[in-house]
Amino acid sequence: MIPNISDIYKEYFSIGSAVGLGETGIGVTDPIDSLSVYPEEILSVFNSFTPENALKAGIIHPEKEIFNFAPVDKLVKYAITHNKELRGHPLIWASQLGEWMKKGSKKEIKQLMEDHIYSVMTRYPEIKVWDVVNEAITDEGKLRGDSLWYRAFGGFTYISMAFEIAHRANPNAKLLYNDYNFVKPQKLDAILRIIDYLKLIEGYHLYGIGIQGHWHVDWPKVEDIQVVFDKLRTLGLKIHITELDICLYKGQGNVATLEYNSFLDTVLAARYVELFTLFKKNADIIENVTFWGIADNHTWLNRFWDYFNHSKEFRQNYPLLFDKNLKPKKAYYALCSIGEYL
Ligand code: GLA
Numbered sequence: 001m002i003p004n005i006s007d008i009y010k011e012y013f014s015i016g017s018a019v020g021l022g023e024t025g026i027g028v029t030d031p032i033d034s035l036s037v038y039p040e041e042i043l044s045v046f047n048s049f050t051p052e053n054a055l056k057a058g059i060i061h062p063e064k065e066i067f068n069f070a071p072v073d074k075l076v077k078y079a080i081t082h083n084k085e086l087r088g089h090p091l092i093w094a095s096q097l098g099e100w101m102k103k104g105s106k107k108e109i110k111q112l113m114e115d116h117i118y119s120v121m122t123r124y125p126e127i128k129v130w131d132v133v134n135e136a137i138t139d140e141g142k143l144r145g146d147s148l149w150y151r152a153f154g155g156f157t158y159i160s161m162a163f164e165i166a167h168r169a170n171p172n173a174k175l176l177y178n179d180y181n182f183v184k185p186q187k188l189d190a191i192l193r194i195i196d197y198l199k200l201i202e203g204y205h206l207y208g209i210g211i212q213g214h215w216h217v218d219w220p221k222v223e224d225i226q227v228v229f230d231k232l233r234t235l236g237l238k239i240h241i242t243e244l245d246i247c248l249y250k251g252q253g254n255v256a257t258l259e260y261n262s263f264l265d266t267v268l269a270a271r272y273v274e275l276f277t278l279f280k281k282n283a284d285i286i287e288n289v290t291f292w293g294i295a296d297n298h299t300w301l302n303r304f305w306d307y308f309n310h311s312k313e314f315r316q317n318y319p320l321l322f323d324k325n326l327k328p329k330k331a332y333y334a335l336c337s338i339g340e341y342l
Helices: 071-081 101-103 108-125 149-152 155-167 185-200 223-235 261-279 328-338
Strands: 014-019 050-051 085-088 129-134 173-177 208-211 214-216 236-248 288-290 304-306
Touching: 014 085, 050 071, 050 288, 071 085, 085 223, 085 288, 108 149, 108 155, 129 155, 149 155, 155 173, 173 185, 173 236, 185 223, 208 223, 223 261, 236 261, 261 288, 261 328
Parallel strands: 014 050, 014 288, 050 085, 085 129, 129 173, 173 208, 208 236, 214 236, 236 288
Antiparallel strands: none
């Protein structure tokens, strides 16, 4: 029997994973049905799940009048039977959109946003937390200009529209803004401006912030992450660490494929212990920590070479808690006994 990590952390935060649900379509290179590939013994150590791709607009809403609800329906059924929390990700994002979505006039895009958010959220009242807007800001701290949503409305308008529709669709849902690279000061400043903007407008209900944890073994420093947590704490916002994985190639392309060995196993374990020590210290504001996958056999990082190159080529990476043969790694055991390290 492996120890149950989410039980061990239950007084601090829930612990989740992204799961594939057999979905195919735009941006899905390696389809997987996690609920059948991973044995119940492994699934049972997580008490929260996020669909990896099945809720992305182009997948769940491939044509104007067609919704592909079956994959998420399956997860919701599983979650009800097994008493798991669910996170909805993402409602409004620039990527993985249906081609048909890109053709509309401004008026049609407004209607699309309304129909999309409303249909998806009302279908799933069991999903109580939603990443309403994903990745609106570039690393330079500018609004992402290549976004269909931004191009239609300009400024922060589409962001507040999305929150307003999401709140109407499920007034009890926790609504989050989700992004990566919060430790880049210009990016954090821009996200704080979004928060200010959303708070100014009554009824827009920003509950919290999703911090994607696509991090490396040596970056970012925990001190720099702490600065971000402190800023968000003063604003009264809750935090979800939404997409945690540690790239052993440090995000670089020009590095030969690594063989996993006991040294790397220890380096990864030490990094995860350092991060979870930080998360525990900030458990007053952190509600959920979600890994972006379960085991190294299925991770987007196996096809991510550097920031400019999402390759089609496979390069084995080792970012998760279970190895590619589904065995728990040193990091898993270390996190389960973190009290012994502190
Ligand atoms: C972003 C998205 C995720 C996922 C990852 C990498 O972080 O938010 O849904 O697509 O990229 O695949």
